[in-house]
Amino acid sequence: MRITKKNSPNKYNGRRGWKPDMIVCHITEGSYNGAVSWLCNPKSQASAHYVVAKDGRVTQLVDLKDGAWCNGTSTKPSSKVYYGKSSLKAVRDRRTNANYYTISIEHEGFWKENKGKLTEAQKAATIELIKHIRDEVKRIFEVEIPANRAHIVGHYEVNPITKPHCPGENFQFDEIIKAVSGSNSTPTNTNDFKVGDTVTVKRSATKYATGQRIANFVKGSKYKIKQLGADKALLSGINSWVKLSDLEGEGGTRNIIKVGSKVKITGSKYATGQKIPGWVKNRTHEVSRIAGEKVLLGANGGINSWLNKNDIKIIK
Template sequence: MNIIKKLSPNKYNGRNGWKPDMIVCHITEGSYEGAISWLTNPASKASAHFVVAKDGRITQLVELTDGSWCNGTSTDPNSKVYYGKSTLKTVRERKTNANYYTVSIEHEGIWAQSKGKLTDAQLAATIELIKYIRSEVKRIYGIEIPIDREHIVGHYQINPVTKPNCPGSEFQFDAIIAALKGENPTVQQPESKPTLYRVQVGAYSIRANADAQAAKLKSKGYDTYIVIAGGLYKVQVGAYSQKANAEAMANRLKGDGFNCFITTEAGTPAGNATITNPVPILKVGAKVKVKNTATKYSTGQTIPNWVKGNTYTVQQIGDGKVLLKEIVSWVNTSDVEVVG
């Protein structure tokens, strides 16, 4: 997880003796860049600890050891933001400014359009961010932020009078809680499919010639498959989500004396006459197993033993990492094995 830092002057220095044990989710009512610009502007007199974009980018504006100006409460019973109006028992009992003991996350969006529903990338980023926040709070303060709806909350629970729709009725609190507990949240598969780079070794009008080339490749230790596209039988070796991996395979083939080129063209499988054990493809929707030798998620947290050796679905592919749907966590590609 990559967190960009652009610190805001709008903050409390420290937390007035309190320790953060509550995470408050918000919606920006504007763009990611606009929110960052406004929350770092002294004239706004507002800030948040983090802002999460629709595409999953994250910017930190306030250190976790300082209080942000995002969901303050008043001790004045006549105020609309009086702590006694909160629907949370903890807020009412503490009788102080909620900014002292909360961590605030703003999410790019417009309530009228989404009712707070996060994009898949935004939801995944938020789950990873909350894991990071809980880990850092444990490291700095020695306390665990509980995984429940009394401690992972919406702004509307802090200030129901002034912020009744923040972050919105469609905000995926249940999916976030489930993912943090290691359960299976409801997260939709991205609709877009990644480009796959295929290494092609010849195209033939006669199937027997394609079979002969495939047999030659197999004798050199390559797994191959044959597809039909444009009326030709095309012999291919692998399909890769990253072009660099396809180029590495092409260089290996050229070193063994094969002429080849890289294409993004797919085709219809032409049967399995000379093809055995086709190359498993790392792509969205693929099934992967987390290796028993894996130690850390790509975000730095320790991978628990119950995750290792199990099979998961690839939901998203990043730079050297994959997002696994069932546990909503980023794992380094070197720590997973494609099994189907």
């Protein structure tokens, strides 16, 4: 997925020995640009790992290896943010600052508008983002974040006294968790298209990303990608946004690497930089996991090694 990166100075370097296993959802109470700029301003003494806009854009402000300053808890019983006041058992049991073991996502919006209900584009982006976070946390920390309500939580559960309305009563936790747990890997469509690529609108497509009906002459026709969103592409010629799932690349869908794809190795080194022996290159491998630009090859007795996507080719 497409993530813009900015660096906020408001963070811990590292996580004081903790590994993240909880994703905390927030509402910005402000605009997307306003939140991104405020959370990067040293005066705010606040940050988040990610901010998701109403239109689905995503900016990352803090590296996952570092703790953001977003939903801290205090060890002082007199504090309003004392960990003992949390409604989450894990937060109470860990007796430390929740910023050490959480990943925070801010969502553009105001609670008074619709009580935290995300727009469709925002919800779709958050689903993709959480899948991406789970893949990254697995890769970096070897931690599997369970897709359930104990691990994908709201700020109001961490700090019930100070943040009872963050992200809000209408935030779509259940829908998001259902979508996240429905697949154990990031769909790769979002990584496979670039601006300038020629794509074909699938014949099965019915509506543009904006909801309008796609005319028949557009289906099956080729267009160049002018601009990319998290889950959609602006096509030149028709000048319309089409969902990535409704597009096919130059070589058709067979070029898209998926979990289960059979591949050969074309490169000479693993993602770790180690040299790949000849016998490994001669074999056919199966993709067992995808994380960003890397793929894990060989499930069930295979080589079980990470390779860069550029160093493999699909054979069927």
